[in-house]
Amino acid sequence: MTQTTETKPGGGLVAARQHMVDSQLRPNKVTDPALLAVMRTLPREDFLPVDRRHLAYGDDDVALLSGRVLAAPMTTAKLLQLAAPRAGERALVIGAGPGYSSAILSALGLDVTAVEEDPTLLGLARAGLAATGHAVRLVQGPLAEGWAAAGPYDLVLIEGAAPAVPPAVAAQVGGRLVGVIMPPHGSSRAVLAEPVPGGLSMQPAFDCATGLLPSLLPAPSFVF
Numbered sequence: 001m002t003q004t005t006e007t008k009p010g011g012g013l014v015a016a017r018q019h020m021v022d023s024q025l026r027p028n029k030v031t032d033p034a035l036l037a038v039m040r041t042l043p044r045e046d047f048l049p050v051d052r053r054h055l056a057y058g059d060d061d062v063a064l065l066s067g068r069v070l071a072a073p074m075t076t077a078k079l080l081q082l083a084a085p086r087a088g089e090r091a092l093v094i095g096a097g098p099g100y101s102s103a104i105l106s107a108l109g110l111d112v113t114a115v116e117e118d119p120t121l122l123g124l125a126r127a128g129l130a131a132t133g134h135a136v137r138l139v140q141g142p143l144a145e146g147w148a149a150a151g152p153y154d155l156v157l158i159e160g161a162a163p164a165v166p167p168a169v170a171a172q173v174g175g176r177l178v179g180v181i182m183p184p185h186g187s188s189r190a191v192l193a194e195p196v197p198g199g200l201s202m203q204p205a206f207d208c209a210t211g212l213l214p215s216l217l218p219a220p221s222f223v224f
Contacts, residue, residue, distance in 0.1 A: 013056065017039075017043070017044065017057055020039070020044075020057040021039055021040050024073055025039065025074060025077045029078075030074070030077040030078060031081070032080075035077060035080055035081055035108070036077075038107045039076075039104065042107060043056075043132060044057065044070075044073070045057075046128045046131040046132055048062060048070060048098060049124065052064075057073065059073065059074065061210060064097065064098065064121065065118070066118055067211070068095075068121060068160070068214075069160075069210065070100060071101075071159065071160070075208060075209075076101055079101075079178050079179075079180070079190055080178075082178050082190060082192055082206075083155055083157060083178040083192075084176075085110050085155055087108060087110065088110070088111075089111070089154035090111045090150070090153050090154050090174075091111065091113070091154065091155040091157065092113050092115070092147060092150070092151065092153040092156045092157070093113070093157045094115055094143050094146060094156065094179075095115070095116065095143050095158060095213045095216075096114035096115060096116040096136075096138065096159060097124075097159055097160070098124040098125050098128055099114065099126075099129050099136065099138070100128065101159050102125070102129070102136045103129055103132055105157070106134040106135055106136050107134055111137075112137065113136075113137040113150050114136050114137065114138050114139070115140075115143060115145075115147050116139075116140060117142055117143055117215060119140070126138060143215050143216060144215065145166075145168050146166070146171075148171075151171075151172035151174065152172050152174030152175075153173065153174055154176075155176060155177075156176070156179075157177075157179065158179030159179075159213075160180070160210060160211055160213035160216075161179075161181070161182040161188050161211065161212045161213065162180070162181065162182065162213050162216040163182055163183060163184065163217065163218065165193065165200060165202075170193075170195075170200050173193065173194075173200060175194070176193065177191075177192075177194075177200065178193075179193075180209075181202070182212065187207055187209075188207070188209055188210075189204040189205065189206065190207075190208040191203060
């Protein structure tokens, strides 16, 4: 059930942020103290369009545009906890969207490059990062290509579901990759992947449903 928040003067959204951590994250095995501290203080609403900010601390994805979403807070938290980010690491975010997860990684002390292909979402990300004061290298380009110029990366986060890890992105993983894999048949799962000769070794971690990244879907085939 989605919770909505009134934007009242005097801290309605601040209180909602604390409630999000205490009622959504901590009861669902999000235990990393640094991650919880960042998510208590980072204004998630700053990464949303003005007309959707009242949805910032609900427990569902927030629909944006072109089929994209800002993932539910618990999805973001569990994926980032699985990623085990460490200060000083170099991270790549695929499908940065409005920039919220990228800002969390920056707040945790990582050097973050974030790739987005949608210019409107890039604008949201730039505004949110400027408002919150987090330094993230935002670049525009096809999500399936990643950003090889600054790779390989200690951590790669695919922010959204995909049927598979694009080969170009897999080649940029120097340490580990976290994402949601949604196969053609079966349920979507969060995975932790590490490079091995010939590709990535993927370990399923937990069931996880979130919005697909449309540009990572295979092109439709036609049968005559």
